[in-house]
Amino acid sequence: MIEDIFLITLVILAIIALNTKKLRRAVVYLGVFSLVSSFVYLLYGAPDVAIAEAIIGSTITTVLYLVALRKYKVFSIYYTNDSNFQDIRLLKSESPFLYNLETFLVKREMEPQIIYSREPIETVLAQEKFDLAIHHTDQDIWIYGCAEDYQFDAVEDYLLTNHGDLNLHLMRCAEGEDNEA
Amino acid sequence: MTDHSEIISRITGLLYPFILLFGFYLILNGHASPGGGFQGGAVLASVFITRYLVEPDRCIRLNTLKTAEKTLFVCIILYPALFLFVSPANHSELLNLIYLIVMNFLIGLKVCSGFTIIFFRFAFFEGGI
Structure with a gap:
């Protein structure tokens, strides 16, 4: 049940990230997206993958995207x-x-x-x-x-x-x- | 991000030791619990990456890191080979444990330096500005 709720949240977050007007907001939504998806991994019993997703998805790629935006x-x-x-x-x-x-x-x-x-x-x-x-x-x-x-x-x-x-x-x-x- | 805020720099400075501790915990306890070399190394790298948020103008010594990464890579290749040839045929539980921990540690440091190099290279040397 909880898994279903979070999976639906994932889809909603993805759609929101696609539909934002400003790129910076889309980056933030993507960070939240990977945080939620790491929680879903945790619920499915894969804590290893969840740790990797949380670190790489929401820290490193978010900062990288922000730097790239500033450069562009x-x-x-x-x-x-x-x-x-x-x-x-x-x-x-x-x-x-x-x-x-x-x-x-x-x-x-x-x-x-x-x-x-x-x-x-x-x-x-x-x-x-x-x-x-x-x-x-x-x-x-x-x-x-x-x-x-x-x-x-x-x-x-x-x-x-x-x-x-x-x-x-x-x-x-x-x-x-x-x-x- | 050009006008960096006082709050973020203070809080990140406070958080450094905890992030470092968590990273080393993940690496050293990786054989028994979730985590391991890659994840712990990524946590350690995030220390350097958040440092960029605190001081956006200063680069770190990339050449030293590159040398460290290459050395660690050679170590990662050499250590299992050495372990295979040197250890006795029926090695004990303790020997396996030591092997796993050292291997995780090497991989963690290598991943940390690799991520840091990628990030700082991207932030300071690629593209415009």
């Missing part, structure tokens, strides 16, 4: 321009595009970090680790991102709906050694 949060954007810009702050106030992109990323729990570069876009693409690379010419905006980055899909959706009037060109690079997301 920083979103670096490289910005290059054709004309020689003088002041970085002036540039940001002049283009609402960048500002909107930043607010959108903040809303998605990321920490956007814009790096202004004077190098040509080819060098940036080849050498730097970037999540987004933006090349701003007079008429067009070229945006480069990783093909397998799911954040880039969201950015693409957002830009196409809100900034459809600008000449946007979205390019997807293959995941290389240098430009890992």
